[in-house]
Amino acid sequence: MINNLLEEIGNPKTIGITGHVRPDGDCVGAVLGTYAYLSNVYKDADIRVFLEMPAKHFSFLKGYDKIDESFAYPGQFDVFFSLDSGDLGRIEKSEKLFLGAKKSICIDHHVSNMGFGDVSHVEPDASSTCEILTRLFDDRYMDVEVAKALYTGIAHDTGVFRYSCTGPETFIALSKLVKYDFDGSRITDETFYQKTYVQNQILGRTLLESILFMDGKCIAGSIDRKAIEFYGVNSKDFEGIVNQLQVTRGVEVAIFMSETGTLEHKVSLRSNGNVDVAEIASYFGGGGHVRAAGCTMNGTFHDVLNNLSLHIEKQLKDKQIL
Ligand code: AMP
Numbered sequence: 251m252i253n254n255l256l257e258e259i260g261n262p263k264t265i266g267i268t269g270h271v272r273p274d275g276d277c278v279g280a281v282l283g284t285y286a287y288l289s290n291v292y293k294d295a296d297i298r299v300f301l302e303m304p305a306k307h308f309s310f311l312k313g314y315d316k317i318d319e320s321f322a323y324p325g326q327f328d329v330f331f332s333l334d335s336g337d338l339g340r341i342e343k344s345e346k347l348f349l350g351a352k353k354s355i356c357i358d359h360h361v362s363n364m365g366f367g368d369v370s371h372v373e374p375d376a377s378s379t380c381e382i383l384t385r386l387f388d389d390r391y392m393d394v395e396v397a398k399a400l401y402t403g404i405a406h407d408t409g410v411f412r413y414s415c416t417g418p419e420t421f422i423a424l425s426k427l428v429k430y431d432f433d434g435s436r437i438t439d440e441t442f443y444q445k446t447y448v449q450n451q452i453l454g455r456t457l458l459e460s461i462l463f464m465d466g467k468c469i470a471g472s473i474d475r476k477a478i479e480f481y482g483v484n485s486k487d488f489e490g491i492v493n494q495l496q497v498t499r500g501v502e503v504a505i506f507m508s509e510t511g512t513l514e515h516k517v518s519l520r521s522n523g524n525v526d527v528a529e530i531a532s533y534f535g536g537g538g539h540v541r542a543a544g545c546t547m548n549g550t551f552h553d554v555l556n557n558l559s560l561h562i563e564k565q566l567k568d569k570q571i572l
């Protein structure tokens with residue numbers, strides 16, 4: 251665990267920062283917040299940001315234009331950060347840079363994270379990686395740009411301060427951020443709530459075609475390749491669909507699948523508290539949190555559903571909910 255982040259970093263000339271594949275709001279906030287913060291601390295350092303390009307609505311964050319999707323760097327980094335990634339494999343194209351750095355630092359909040367890199371700081375009880383960073387960052391180098399990025403990340407991973415991962419510590423962290431002059435509701439409106447027309451169309455279509463089973467305790471929705479191509483959408487457009495499925499009254503677990511290849515699906519799982527979906531996702535090679543987890547699975551939609559259902563059913567039966 252890290253006590254003093256700046257002491258841990260030392261005095262580097264080159265710093266690399268990355269996050270997980272298909273970066274979500276917390277990941278984007280953590281990576282760009284760290285970029286903004288370290289730019290204030292190490293004014294002469296060469297600081298690079300390696301990430302899959304996030305949605306345009308994050309472009310108001312400082313450093314968005316510095317995002318490098320090539321994942322190429324000729325030398326060795328003095329320090330390299332992996333943020334919001336539950337395991338080394340999830341930083342994918344940055345893995346070599348991370349492992350090759352003189353010092354690699356992992357900061358994350360996934361329960362499934364066993365720790366990786368030279369220094370690992372994992373707080374599974376934290377709402378978000380951005381909450382952890384808010385605590386680790388020194389007030390002296392904070393500014394409105396850092397605050398906006400960290401606020402964005404906390405807002406996204408807590409479903410705008412709503413999910414059970416939102417605790418007293420989250421609000422203490424937020425109190426450090428909201429004293430800076432920025433419009434928080436504009437950030438949540440523009441990056442979290444707003445959807446494009448086509449995103450609303452696929453949300454509607456998925457809800458319409460969803461199936462409720464296991465005595466109403468489970469709901470599943472999916473989008474196949476044909477629909478993905480028809481609407482011209484990608485994984486960024488699916489955010490929030492699983493959460494809408496999850497708020498169906500009576501449901502314990504919501505499943506959303508998107509077809510990523512031949513007989514291959516990206517699976518998102520959400521639990522209302524009685525089922526540990528991190529355990530199920532980990533079993534199938536993924537990971538995440540008790541109430542929000544994901545994995546990639548092979549087979550037809552029904553194969554995947556059957557395999558997941560066995561695990562969900564077992565947990566519900568063990569708890570005598572089913
Ligand atoms: P998602 O359903 O993609 O929003 O992901 C929910 C949570 O599960 C996030 O915290 C992800 O980091 C984690 N997660 C999703 N997919 C995977 C995966 N294939 N491997 C490990 N963790 C995952």
Ligand code: MN
Pocket residue numbers: 276277334359377378379407
């Ligand atoms: Mn996160």
